[in-house]
Amino acid sequence: MTVLADIGQLATCPRDGRDAGLIDHAALAWDASRVVWAGPEAELPDRFADAERQSAGGRLVIPGLVDCHTHLAFAGDRADEFVERIRGTPYLEVARRGGGILKTVRATRAASDDVLEAGARDRLGAMLRQGVTTVEAKTGYGLTTADELRVLRLYRRLGEEGPQRIVPTLLAAHVVPPEFAADRAGYVRLITDEIVPAVAAEGLAAFVDVFVEDSAFTADEARAVFAAARAHGLGAKLHADQLSDTGGAALAAEVGAASADHLECVSDDGIRALAERGVVAVSLPIATLVLGQEPLPARRLLDAGARVAVATDLNPGSAPSSSLGLALWLACTRQRMTPEEALRGATAEAARALRLDDGTGSLAPGAPADFAVLDAPSLDVWLSTWRAEPVARTVIAGETAWSTGARHEA
């Protein structure tokens, strides 16, 4: 049994609440890998008198962050495209010329297993230093049965080795690969008849995602992919209404998706459908910033009763950053989410977007003892300033997975 005392502010992020469950002058207790108690330090029960005691030194403690949307494994870079966009070539024009996502597909197919793994490990390490303890990880740069399976097997290995928990998602429906340019239906059939069954047979993915967009897949193509996913017991996620309103949000509601992600261009009907069906709206403000778009209308979604998560969209093109802290700060500054709403978005709501119902993303008794200690006295102080490295310590399943050194221990 371990007690972390002298917490300046504790954010418990109750799963079904709407606030961050803030408690000043708090303590947190865990036994092996699960939280057993969280509350005001003055009310810590006597049964913890003999527990090992640690001090948070008056700092903020939050649930381990959950990044519920990343394209974790890829090879190469898109620096050329970055410069082209600065010079005025739009993202989709780069893609039409065979750059964009397809450039990363070529580099990823050509990369060795070691190179792919090293890149993914680097990114996970950077995320750990940001307090991220659970990471959703998509495929989508392989686009052949073998290449998609290769990345999912890498995710399985990374999850088994830890320290972070990995939630794998098949995104074979990211774009139509060049070898199927003249046979879109053939590629959709490859996904439904071969890739999804192979992935399900090995238990390699929790979700199937589809990029629903004029430049990617139509709603009907997505319906076929989701039908195959459902038949094999896999959940649904969508890249929806990112670059235009293609009815992606309504489609997410129709197929019972766990989340609809992006939504910069979502319609009022789409917002209503998400709220009614309990589909989590995932905001990806780094991609919005990079592509120079108007942000997802978080206030309208929240006011309509929808749940809003916040994630990085980490990928080499539209969101080349693994900083979930940056995404939270953008959610506050550009989307008018309060610090409490933003933090919930990267904890309890992100866990909901991944259908994790074991308490992940909150710090209630029974939840995994996954948390981060921030070098700030309160949530508002942390998120009102953008700092690259605000985290002092990251704990996963009760064990310190990373820390800045001895500063956090009493």
Ligand code: DI6
């Ligand atoms: N939307 C995105 O933001 C990423 N994929 C997608 O469907 C972009 C991926 C990339 O540009 O490589």
Ligand code: FE
């Ligand atoms: Fe994405």
